[in-house]
Amino acid sequence: MNDSNDLCKCIVVLHLIIYFLCAGVEQAVQKRDILDDKKRYAAYVAMHTLCMSRGGKFKRDDKKNIADFFGVGVWNIQRIWKKAMEQIAEGLDVDVSGQRKGNCGRKPKDINLEQIPTIPLNRRSTIRSLAWQLGCSPTTLHRKFMLKLIKRHTNCLKPVLKEKNKKDRMKFCLSMLDETTTQTERPKFKTMHNIIHIDEKWFYMTKRKRNYYLLYGEEEPTRTLQNGSCIGKVMFLTAIARPRWDNEGNVTFSGKNGIWPFVKEVPAQRRSDNRPRGTLETKSIKVNRQVMREFMIENLLPAIQASWPENDAGQTIYIQQDNAKPHILPNDPEFLAAVERTGLDIRLIQQPANSPDLNGLDLGFFNSLQSLTDCLSPRTLQDLIKGVLDEFENYDVYKLNRVFLSLQACMIEILNHAGGNGYKIPHANKERLENFGMLPPRLTCPQEVYANALHNLGIMERVAC
Numbered sequence: 001m002n003d004s005n006d007l008c009k010c011i012v013v014l015h016l017i018i019y020f021l022c023a024g025v026e027q028a029v030q031k032r033d034i035l036d037d038k039k040r041y042a043a044y045v046a047m048h049t050l051c052m053s054r055g056g057k058f059k060r061d062d063k064k065n066i067a068d069f070f071g072v073g074v075w076n077i078q079r080i081w082k083k084a085m086e087q088i089a090e091g092l093d094v095d096v097s098g099q100r101k102g103n104c105g106r107k108p109k110d111i112n113l114e115q116i117p118t119i120p121l122n123r124r125s126t127i128r129s130l131a132w133q134l135g136c137s138p139t140t141l142h143r144k145f146m147l148k149l150i151k152r153h154t155n156c157l158k159p160v161l162k163e164k165n166k167k168d169r170m171k172f173c174l175s176m177l178d179e180t181t182t183q184t185e186r187p188k189f190k191t192m193h194n195i196i197h198i199d200e201k202w203f204y205m206t207k208r209k210r211n212y213y214l215l216y217g218e219e220e221p222t223r224t225l226q227n228g229s230c231i232g233k234v235m236f237l238t239a240i241a242r243p244r245w246d247n248e249g250n251v252t253f254s255g256k257n258g259i260w261p262f263v264k265e266v267p268a269q270r271r272s273d274n275r276p277r278g279t280l281e282t283k284s285i286k287v288n289r290q291v292m293r294e295f296m297i298e299n300l301l302p303a304i305q306a307s308w309p310e311n312d313a314g315q316t317i318y319i320q321q322d323n324a325k326p327h328i329l330p331n332d333p334e335f336l337a338a339v340e341r342t343g344l345d346i347r348l349i350q351q352p353a354n355s356p357d358l359n360g361l362d363l364g365f366f367n368s369l370q371s372l373t374d375c376l377s378p379r380t381l382q383d384l385i386k387g388v389l390d391e392f393e394n395y396d397v398y399k400l401n402r403v404f405l406s407l408q409a410c411m412i413e414i415l416n417h418a419g420g421n422g423y424k425i426p427h428a429n430k431e432r433l434e435n436f437g438m439l440p441p442r443l444t445c446p447q448e449v450y451a452n453a454l455h456n457l458g459i460m461e462r463v464a465c
Contacts, residue, residue, distance in 0.1 A: 035072060037097040043070055043077055044084050044096045109140050113149060158421050159354035166419025167460045168352040170453055173411040177445060186444035189408045191242070195318045196257060196304065198239045198296075199361040200287065200326075203370070203388050205232040205378050232381055234284060235262045236388060237295050238361055239319075242404045243397040244309060255400050258303040259392045260295060261385050262287050282381045292326045297338040305342050316345045323353050357410050357421060364403045369395065402430045408443040415445065415453040419460075 035043065043066060050062055063081070067074040084094045111134055116124065124130040131141040144150055161169075181188040208228065212221065225231065236259050243255035262285040271277040285291055304317065321327045328335055330348035339346045356362035372391040378384040406425065413423040433439040 034098065034100065035070060035076065039070060040080055040096045040098060044080055044094065047077065047081050048084075108143070109136065111136050111140065111144065113144065116150065159356070161354055161419070161421060163460065163464070165352060165354050167457065167464070169355055169358070169414055169419040170457050170460075172352050172355075172358060173414050174453065174457070176408075176411060177450070178442075182450065185447050187447065187450050188444050189411065189442045191442050192404055192407075193242050193244060194312065194315050195320055196239055196241045197320050197360045198237065198300065199322060199359055199366075200235050200237050200262075200324075201361070201366050201370075202233050202235050203373055203384060205381070205384050207231075207374070232378075232384065234381055234384055234388075235287060236260065237262065237292075237299070238366075238392075239300055239303065240360060240365060240400060240403075243401050251397055253307065253309050254397050256392060256395065256397075257307060258299065259389060260299045261388075262291065262295070263381070263385065282385070287326050289326050289328055293328050293332065293334060296328065297335060301338055301342055301346070304346065305344060308344070313344070316347060318347055318349050320349050320351055320359065322351055322356070322359060355421075357414075357425075358407070360403045360407050363407055363410065363425075365400065368399065368403075398434060402434070402439075405430055405439070405443060412443065412445050412449060416449045418453075418456040 046066055047058075047063065050066075051058055054062075063077045064074050067077045070077070080096045084096055087094050113134075115134070116130070119130070119133045123133055127142055127145065128138045131138040134141065141150075145152070176189055176192070178188045178190050206223070206225075208231075210223070214220065238259045239257035241253075241255045241257060243251060244253040246252050263282050264285055265280045266283050267278045268275060268281050269277065275281075300319075308317065328348070330350065332348075335348070351358045369388070369391060372395075373384075373388055376383075376387040376391075378387055405428075409426045409428060410423075413426060414420070417423050430439060
Protein backbone atom coordinates (compact mmCIF):
# COMPACT_ATOMS: atom_id res chain seq x y z
CA MET A 1 0.00 0.00 0.00
CA ASN A 2 1.40 3.41 -0.93
CA ASP A 3 1.55 6.37 1.45
CA SER A 4 -1.56 8.13 0.08
CA ASN A 5 -3.77 5.03 0.44
CA ASP A 6 -2.31 4.38 3.88
CA LEU A 7 -3.12 7.93 4.97
CA CYS A 8 -6.68 7.76 3.61
CA LYS A 9 -7.29 4.46 5.41
CA CYS A 10 -6.01 5.87 8.69
CA ILE A 11 -8.18 8.95 8.40
CA VAL A 12 -11.29 6.83 7.73
CA VAL A 13 -10.54 4.59 10.74
CA LEU A 14 -9.93 7.63 12.93
CA HIS A 15 -13.24 9.25 11.96
CA LEU A 16 -15.21 6.02 12.48
CA ILE A 17 -13.76 5.45 15.95
CA ILE A 18 -14.44 9.02 17.04
CA TYR A 19 -17.97 8.87 15.61
CA PHE A 20 -18.94 5.78 17.60
CA LEU A 21 -17.19 6.80 20.81
CA CYS A 22 -18.22 10.48 20.76
CA ALA A 23 -21.66 10.31 19.17
CA GLY A 24 -23.46 13.60 19.33
CA VAL A 25 -20.33 15.59 20.29
CA GLU A 26 -19.35 18.31 17.79
CA GLN A 27 -15.76 18.90 16.80
CA ALA A 28 -14.27 21.85 18.68
CA VAL A 29 -13.13 24.88 16.75
CA GLN A 30 -11.29 26.55 19.58
CA LYS A 31 -8.44 25.05 21.57
CA ARG A 32 -9.22 23.96 25.14
CA ASP A 33 -6.99 22.99 28.03
CA ILE A 34 -8.76 19.76 29.06
CA LEU A 35 -10.88 16.96 27.57
CA ASP A 36 -13.65 15.00 29.25
CA ASP A 37 -13.16 11.30 29.95
CA LYS A 38 -15.05 10.11 26.86
CA LYS A 39 -12.94 12.22 24.51
CA ARG A 40 -9.72 11.25 26.28
CA TYR A 41 -10.50 7.58 25.69
CA ALA A 42 -11.47 8.29 22.10
CA ALA A 43 -8.15 10.04 21.59
CA TYR A 44 -6.32 7.00 23.02
CA VAL A 45 -8.19 4.56 20.76
CA ALA A 46 -7.49 6.79 17.76
CA MET A 47 -3.77 6.88 18.57
CA HIS A 48 -3.67 3.13 19.22
CA THR A 49 -5.38 2.33 15.91
CA LEU A 50 -3.17 4.75 14.03
CA CYS A 51 -0.05 3.34 15.66
CA MET A 52 -0.99 -0.28 14.81
CA SER A 53 -1.76 0.68 11.21
CA ARG A 54 1.74 2.14 10.90
CA GLY A 55 3.58 -0.90 12.25
CA GLY A 56 3.83 0.26 15.88
CA LYS A 57 5.28 3.69 15.20
CA PHE A 58 3.83 7.14 14.75
CA LYS A 59 4.67 9.45 11.95
CA ARG A 60 5.92 12.92 12.74
CA ASP A 61 2.58 14.81 12.65
CA ASP A 62 0.18 12.05 13.78
CA LYS A 63 -0.25 13.27 17.35
CA LYS A 64 -0.41 16.87 16.22
CA ASN A 65 -3.22 16.05 13.78
CA ILE A 66 -5.18 14.27 16.49
CA ALA A 67 -4.65 17.19 18.85
CA ASP A 68 -5.92 19.61 16.21
CA PHE A 69 -8.98 17.45 15.64
CA PHE A 70 -9.91 17.53 19.33
CA GLY A 71 -9.02 21.21 19.65
CA VAL A 72 -6.34 20.80 22.35
CA GLY A 73 -2.61 21.20 22.59
CA VAL A 74 -0.40 18.35 21.43
CA TRP A 75 0.96 17.92 24.96
CA ASN A 76 -2.51 16.77 26.07
CA ILE A 77 -2.42 13.96 23.53
CA GLN A 78 1.15 13.03 24.46
CA ARG A 79 0.27 12.74 28.17
CA ILE A 80 -2.72 10.50 27.38
CA TRP A 81 -0.54 8.17 25.30
CA LYS A 82 2.23 8.13 27.91
CA LYS A 83 -0.22 7.27 30.67
CA ALA A 84 -1.73 4.44 28.60
CA MET A 85 1.71 2.99 27.79
CA GLU A 86 2.67 2.99 31.49
CA GLN A 87 -0.50 1.11 32.41
CA ILE A 88 0.04 -1.45 29.64
CA ALA A 89 3.66 -1.96 30.80
CA GLU A 90 2.40 -2.70 34.34
CA GLY A 91 -0.22 -5.12 33.04
CA LEU A 92 -3.18 -2.93 34.00
CA ASP A 93 -6.32 -2.06 32.10
CA VAL A 94 -6.04 1.18 30.19
CA ASP A 95 -7.79 3.99 32.01
CA VAL A 96 -6.95 7.45 30.72
CA SER A 97 -9.65 9.28 32.66
CA GLY A 98 -8.71 12.69 33.95
CA GLN A 99 -7.94 13.31 37.60
CA ARG A 100 -10.06 16.45 37.77
CA LYS A 101 -13.33 15.49 39.39
CA GLY A 102 -16.23 17.72 40.32
CA ASN A 103 -15.66 21.37 41.20
CA CYS A 104 -11.91 21.62 40.85
CA GLY A 105 -9.50 24.45 40.32
CA ARG A 106 -9.02 27.78 42.02
CA LYS A 107 -12.22 29.08 43.59
CA PRO A 108 -13.31 32.60 42.56
CA LYS A 109 -13.11 35.32 45.15
CA ASP A 110 -16.49 36.20 46.55
CA ILE A 111 -17.51 39.82 45.90
CA ASN A 112 -20.84 41.30 46.86
CA LEU A 113 -21.83 42.78 43.52
CA GLU A 114 -25.29 43.64 44.88
CA GLN A 115 -23.90 46.75 46.54
CA ILE A 116 -22.81 48.29 43.21
CA PRO A 117 -26.13 50.16 42.72
CA THR A 118 -25.62 51.86 46.11
CA ILE A 119 -22.29 53.37 45.03
CA PRO A 120 -22.53 56.87 43.47
CA LEU A 121 -22.10 56.88 39.70
CA ASN A 122 -19.12 59.26 39.78
CA ARG A 123 -17.28 56.75 42.00
CA ARG A 124 -17.63 53.87 39.56
CA SER A 125 -16.56 55.34 36.26
CA THR A 126 -13.50 53.01 36.01
CA ILE A 127 -12.68 49.46 37.06
CA ARG A 128 -10.08 50.75 39.49
CA SER A 129 -12.39 53.24 41.24
CA LEU A 130 -15.20 50.68 41.51
CA ALA A 131 -12.79 48.05 42.87
CA TRP A 132 -11.67 50.53 45.54
CA GLN A 133 -15.28 51.02 46.62
CA LEU A 134 -15.89 47.25 46.74
CA GLY A 135 -12.67 46.54 48.62
CA CYS A 136 -11.19 44.19 46.03
CA SER A 137 -8.43 44.31 43.47
CA PRO A 138 -9.02 45.66 39.96
CA THR A 139 -7.94 42.33 38.50
CA THR A 140 -10.57 40.46 40.48
CA LEU A 141 -13.26 42.89 39.39
CA HIS A 142 -12.08 42.71 35.79
CA ARG A 143 -12.65 38.94 35.84
CA LYS A 144 -16.26 39.63 36.82
CA PHE A 145 -16.47 42.00 33.88
CA MET A 146 -15.15 39.32 31.50
CA LEU A 147 -17.76 36.91 32.88
CA LYS A 148 -20.42 39.52 31.95
CA LEU A 149 -21.50 39.97 35.57
CA ILE A 150 -21.02 43.71 35.19
CA LYS A 151 -21.11 45.81 32.02
CA ARG A 152 -19.62 49.02 30.71
CA HIS A 153 -22.04 51.82 29.83
CA THR A 154 -21.28 55.01 27.92
CA ASN A 155 -23.53 57.85 29.03
CA CYS A 156 -24.21 60.95 26.95
CA LEU A 157 -25.74 64.23 28.03
CA LYS A 158 -29.21 64.98 26.67
CA PRO A 159 -31.16 68.24 26.63
CA VAL A 160 -33.47 69.03 29.53
CA LEU A 161 -37.08 68.87 28.36
CA LYS A 162 -39.90 70.91 29.81
CA GLU A 163 -43.52 69.85 29.55
CA LYS A 164 -44.02 72.20 26.62
CA ASN A 165 -41.03 70.63 24.85
CA LYS A 166 -42.46 67.15 25.32
CA LYS A 167 -45.86 68.25 24.03
CA ASP A 168 -44.31 69.89 20.96
CA ARG A 169 -42.21 66.81 20.26
CA MET A 170 -45.28 64.58 20.34
CA LYS A 171 -47.22 66.91 18.05
CA PHE A 172 -44.31 67.01 15.61
CA CYS A 173 -44.00 63.21 15.52
CA LEU A 174 -47.75 62.76 15.09
CA SER A 175 -47.69 65.21 12.19
CA MET A 176 -45.20 62.94 10.42
CA LEU A 177 -47.72 60.06 10.34
CA ASP A 178 -49.67 59.46 7.15
CA GLU A 179 -53.21 60.60 7.95
CA THR A 180 -54.70 58.00 5.60
CA THR A 181 -53.26 55.17 7.74
CA THR A 182 -53.97 56.43 11.29
CA GLN A 183 -57.15 54.35 11.54
CA THR A 184 -55.44 51.13 10.48
CA GLU A 185 -53.85 48.55 12.72
CA ARG A 186 -50.35 49.97 12.18
CA PRO A 187 -50.22 53.65 11.11
CA LYS A 188 -47.41 54.43 8.68
CA PHE A 189 -45.04 57.37 8.60
CA LYS A 190 -44.77 59.67 5.64
CA THR A 191 -41.94 58.87 3.26
CA MET A 192 -40.32 62.26 4.10
CA HIS A 193 -39.07 62.67 0.53
CA ASN A 194 -40.08 66.34 0.45
CA ILE A 195 -38.28 67.36 3.67
CA ILE A 196 -34.78 68.87 3.59
CA HIS A 197 -32.83 68.91 6.86
CA ILE A 198 -30.32 71.72 7.34
CA ASP A 199 -27.91 72.43 10.17
CA GLU A 200 -24.38 73.67 10.89
CA LYS A 201 -21.37 71.82 12.24
CA TRP A 202 -17.77 72.58 13.11
CA PHE A 203 -15.15 70.34 11.50
CA TYR A 204 -11.71 70.37 13.12
CA MET A 205 -8.31 69.75 11.56
CA THR A 206 -7.38 67.35 14.34
CA LYS A 207 -8.33 66.22 17.83
CA ARG A 208 -6.55 66.78 21.10
CA LYS A 209 -6.37 63.04 21.65
CA ARG A 210 -6.22 60.38 18.95
CA ASN A 211 -6.01 56.62 19.24
CA TYR A 212 -3.67 54.63 17.02
CA TYR A 213 -2.74 50.95 16.83
CA LEU A 214 1.00 50.28 16.72
CA LEU A 215 3.30 47.30 16.66
CA TYR A 216 5.38 46.61 19.74
CA GLY A 217 8.66 48.35 19.21
CA GLU A 218 7.19 50.78 16.67
CA GLU A 219 8.04 54.40 17.34
CA GLU A 220 5.18 56.30 18.92
CA PRO A 221 4.04 59.28 16.82
CA THR A 222 4.54 62.82 18.08
CA ARG A 223 1.90 65.42 17.20
CA THR A 224 2.70 69.07 17.75
CA LEU A 225 0.71 72.26 17.57
CA GLN A 226 1.76 75.81 18.25
CA ASN A 227 -1.30 76.50 20.42
CA GLY A 228 -3.37 73.60 21.70
CA SER A 229 -6.31 75.90 22.33
CA CYS A 230 -6.45 77.13 18.73
CA ILE A 231 -7.04 74.06 16.56
CA GLY A 232 -8.04 75.01 13.02
CA LYS A 233 -11.74 74.56 12.35
CA VAL A 234 -14.39 75.47 9.79
CA MET A 235 -18.16 75.59 10.14
CA PHE A 236 -20.25 74.10 7.34
CA LEU A 237 -23.90 74.52 6.40
CA THR A 238 -25.25 71.13 5.32
CA ALA A 239 -28.50 70.21 3.60
CA ILE A 240 -29.70 66.66 3.00
CA ALA A 241 -32.92 65.02 1.84
CA ARG A 242 -33.98 61.42 1.39
CA PRO A 243 -32.48 59.72 -1.70
CA ARG A 244 -34.66 58.26 -4.44
CA TRP A 245 -34.39 55.36 -6.88
CA ASP A 246 -36.29 54.37 -9.99
CA ASN A 247 -37.97 51.02 -10.56
CA GLU A 248 -34.73 49.53 -11.84
CA GLY A 249 -32.75 50.52 -8.74
CA ASN A 250 -30.86 53.43 -10.30
CA VAL A 251 -30.29 56.52 -8.15
CA THR A 252 -32.36 59.41 -9.49
CA PHE A 253 -31.69 61.79 -6.58
CA SER A 254 -28.79 61.39 -4.16
CA GLY A 255 -30.37 63.47 -1.40
CA LYS A 256 -27.14 65.44 -0.96
CA ASN A 257 -28.30 68.97 -1.67
CA GLY A 258 -25.00 70.51 -0.68
CA ILE A 259 -22.48 71.52 1.97
CA TRP A 260 -20.98 75.01 2.15
CA PRO A 261 -18.16 76.32 4.38
CA PHE A 262 -18.60 79.60 6.21
CA VAL A 263 -15.28 81.08 5.06
CA LYS A 264 -14.00 84.03 3.10
CA GLU A 265 -10.76 84.85 1.28
CA VAL A 266 -8.97 87.92 2.68
CA PRO A 267 -5.49 89.28 1.78
CA ALA A 268 -2.81 88.98 4.45
CA GLN A 269 -2.08 92.34 6.05
CA ARG A 270 1.50 91.47 7.04
CA ARG A 271 4.20 89.31 5.57
CA SER A 272 5.52 86.23 7.32
CA ASP A 273 8.07 83.48 6.75
CA ASN A 274 5.37 81.37 5.03
CA ARG A 275 3.83 83.93 2.65
CA PRO A 276 4.23 87.53 1.45
CA ARG A 277 1.88 90.35 2.26
CA GLY A 278 -1.34 90.37 0.24
CA THR A 279 -1.58 86.57 -0.12
CA LEU A 280 -5.19 85.40 0.07
CA GLU A 281 -5.93 83.55 3.29
CA THR A 282 -8.95 81.47 4.24
CA LYS A 283 -10.73 82.89 7.29
CA SER A 284 -13.85 81.67 9.08
CA ILE A 285 -16.95 83.85 9.05
CA LYS A 286 -18.87 84.61 12.19
CA VAL A 287 -22.32 83.19 11.52
CA ASN A 288 -25.31 85.41 12.30
CA ARG A 289 -28.77 85.73 10.86
CA GLN A 290 -27.65 87.95 7.99
CA VAL A 291 -24.92 85.50 6.97
CA MET A 292 -27.33 82.59 7.24
CA ARG A 293 -29.86 84.40 5.05
CA GLU A 294 -27.22 85.05 2.38
CA PHE A 295 -26.09 81.41 2.35
CA MET A 296 -29.62 80.09 2.08
CA ILE A 297 -30.57 82.46 -0.70
CA GLU A 298 -27.32 82.29 -2.69
CA ASN A 299 -26.39 78.63 -2.09
CA LEU A 300 -29.23 76.49 -0.74
CA LEU A 301 -32.07 77.66 -2.98
CA PRO A 302 -30.07 77.36 -6.24
CA ALA A 303 -28.90 73.89 -5.17
CA ILE A 304 -32.49 72.78 -4.55
CA GLN A 305 -33.63 74.26 -7.83
CA ALA A 306 -30.85 72.48 -9.74
CA SER A 307 -31.04 69.04 -8.13
CA TRP A 308 -34.67 68.55 -7.12
CA PRO A 309 -36.49 65.80 -9.10
CA GLU A 310 -38.58 67.16 -11.93
CA ASN A 311 -41.56 64.91 -11.21
CA ASP A 312 -42.01 66.69 -7.84
CA ALA A 313 -41.98 70.20 -9.28
CA GLY A 314 -45.45 71.01 -7.93
CA GLN A 315 -44.96 69.43 -4.50
CA THR A 316 -44.34 71.50 -1.39
CA ILE A 317 -40.72 71.30 -0.21
CA TYR A 318 -40.12 71.77 3.50
CA ILE A 319 -36.77 72.95 4.87
CA GLN A 320 -36.49 71.77 8.48
CA GLN A 321 -34.16 73.63 10.84
CA ASP A 322 -33.68 73.91 14.58
CA ASN A 323 -34.27 76.97 16.74
CA ALA A 324 -30.73 78.35 16.78
CA LYS A 325 -30.57 82.15 16.90
CA PRO A 326 -28.72 82.57 13.56
CA HIS A 327 -31.48 80.74 11.69
CA ILE A 328 -33.93 82.90 9.81
CA LEU A 329 -37.65 82.86 10.64
CA PRO A 330 -40.18 81.07 8.41
CA ASN A 331 -41.77 84.41 7.46
CA ASP A 332 -38.50 86.14 6.56
CA PRO A 333 -39.45 88.55 3.71
CA GLU A 334 -36.12 88.38 1.83
CA PHE A 335 -36.15 84.60 1.87
CA LEU A 336 -39.79 84.42 0.76
CA ALA A 337 -39.01 86.79 -2.13
CA ALA A 338 -36.08 84.60 -3.20
CA VAL A 339 -38.29 81.49 -3.02
CA GLU A 340 -40.88 83.15 -5.22
CA ARG A 341 -38.25 83.78 -7.87
CA THR A 342 -37.38 80.06 -8.02
CA GLY A 343 -40.92 79.07 -8.95
CA LEU A 344 -40.92 76.30 -6.33
CA ASP A 345 -43.15 75.93 -3.27
CA ILE A 346 -40.50 75.99 -0.53
CA ARG A 347 -41.39 76.57 3.11
CA LEU A 348 -39.36 76.79 6.30
CA ILE A 349 -40.43 74.75 9.33
CA GLN A 350 -38.98 74.72 12.83
CA GLN A 351 -38.38 71.44 14.61
CA PRO A 352 -39.27 71.28 18.34
CA ALA A 353 -36.86 72.97 20.74
CA ASN A 354 -34.17 70.85 22.44
CA SER A 355 -34.72 68.05 19.93
CA PRO A 356 -31.54 67.15 18.04
CA ASP A 357 -32.90 63.60 17.73
CA LEU A 358 -35.55 64.90 15.30
CA ASN A 359 -33.01 66.12 12.73
CA GLY A 360 -31.35 63.60 10.43
CA LEU A 361 -28.07 65.52 10.49
CA ASP A 362 -27.70 65.51 14.27
CA LEU A 363 -29.11 62.02 14.57
CA GLY A 364 -26.49 60.20 12.53
CA PHE A 365 -25.22 61.94 9.43
CA PHE A 366 -22.81 64.36 11.10
CA ASN A 367 -21.23 61.65 13.25
CA SER A 368 -20.81 59.41 10.23
CA LEU A 369 -19.29 62.20 8.13
CA GLN A 370 -17.02 63.21 11.04
CA SER A 371 -15.63 59.68 11.32
CA LEU A 372 -14.76 59.76 7.62
CA THR A 373 -13.05 63.13 7.80
CA ASP A 374 -11.07 62.04 10.88
CA CYS A 375 -9.19 59.67 8.58
CA LEU A 376 -7.74 62.67 6.73
CA SER A 377 -4.60 64.57 7.69
CA PRO A 378 -5.20 68.19 6.61
CA ARG A 379 -2.33 70.64 7.03
CA THR A 380 -4.29 73.77 6.10
CA LEU A 381 -7.87 74.97 6.20
CA GLN A 382 -8.04 74.53 2.42
CA ASP A 383 -7.12 70.86 2.85
CA LEU A 384 -9.78 70.49 5.54
CA ILE A 385 -12.47 72.09 3.35
CA LYS A 386 -11.53 69.98 0.34
CA GLY A 387 -11.57 66.81 2.45
CA VAL A 388 -15.01 67.50 3.91
CA LEU A 389 -16.44 68.34 0.49
CA ASP A 390 -14.99 65.15 -1.02
CA GLU A 391 -16.32 62.94 1.78
CA PHE A 392 -19.74 64.57 1.43
CA GLU A 393 -19.85 63.92 -2.31
CA ASN A 394 -18.68 60.31 -1.88
CA TYR A 395 -21.07 59.56 0.99
CA ASP A 396 -23.05 56.36 0.44
CA VAL A 397 -26.65 57.14 -0.57
CA TYR A 398 -27.88 53.86 0.96
CA LYS A 399 -26.42 54.87 4.29
CA LEU A 400 -28.10 58.26 3.98
CA ASN A 401 -31.44 56.57 3.31
CA ARG A 402 -31.07 54.51 6.48
CA VAL A 403 -30.65 57.73 8.50
CA PHE A 404 -34.24 58.69 7.71
CA LEU A 405 -35.50 55.28 8.80
CA SER A 406 -33.60 55.72 12.07
CA LEU A 407 -35.35 59.07 12.41
CA GLN A 408 -38.74 57.38 12.09
CA ALA A 409 -37.71 54.76 14.66
CA CYS A 410 -36.79 57.55 17.08
CA MET A 411 -40.19 59.15 16.52
CA ILE A 412 -41.85 55.90 17.59
CA GLU A 413 -39.78 55.90 20.77
CA ILE A 414 -40.67 59.55 21.44
CA LEU A 415 -44.38 58.76 21.14
CA ASN A 416 -43.90 55.72 23.37
CA HIS A 417 -42.10 57.82 26.03
CA ALA A 418 -44.66 60.65 26.08
CA GLY A 419 -42.31 63.06 24.31
CA GLY A 420 -39.28 62.30 26.48
CA ASN A 421 -35.75 61.54 25.33
CA GLY A 422 -34.86 58.85 27.88
CA TYR A 423 -34.67 56.09 25.30
CA LYS A 424 -32.02 54.24 23.37
CA ILE A 425 -31.85 54.62 19.63
CA PRO A 426 -33.40 51.36 18.37
CA HIS A 427 -31.41 49.07 16.09
CA ALA A 428 -33.42 47.26 13.43
CA ASN A 429 -30.61 45.64 11.40
CA LYS A 430 -31.40 47.96 8.49
CA GLU A 431 -28.26 47.11 6.56
CA ARG A 432 -28.98 43.40 6.80
CA LEU A 433 -32.59 43.89 5.69
CA GLU A 434 -31.33 46.01 2.81
CA ASN A 435 -28.98 43.24 1.67
CA PHE A 436 -31.94 40.83 1.55
CA GLY A 437 -34.13 43.38 -0.24
CA MET A 438 -36.51 43.56 2.73
CA LEU A 439 -35.88 47.11 3.93
CA PRO A 440 -39.26 48.92 4.14
CA PRO A 441 -39.57 52.37 2.53
CA ARG A 442 -41.20 53.68 5.72
CA LEU A 443 -41.77 52.36 9.21
CA THR A 444 -45.09 51.62 10.88
CA CYS A 445 -46.15 52.73 14.35
CA PRO A 446 -47.98 50.20 16.57
CA GLN A 447 -51.60 51.17 17.10
CA GLU A 448 -51.27 50.99 20.89
CA VAL A 449 -48.33 53.43 20.79
CA TYR A 450 -50.35 55.81 18.62
CA ALA A 451 -53.40 55.55 20.90
CA ASN A 452 -51.32 56.10 24.06
CA ALA A 453 -49.63 59.10 22.46
CA LEU A 454 -52.99 60.71 21.72
CA HIS A 455 -54.11 59.97 25.29
CA ASN A 456 -50.95 61.46 26.84
CA LEU A 457 -51.13 64.49 24.56
CA GLY A 458 -54.74 65.09 25.65
CA ILE A 459 -53.69 64.99 29.29
CA MET A 460 -50.89 67.49 28.61
CA GLU A 461 -53.31 69.82 26.86
CA ARG A 462 -55.75 69.74 29.77
CA VAL A 463 -52.99 70.33 32.33
CA ALA A 464 -51.67 73.27 30.30
CA CYS A 465 -55.11 74.86 30.33
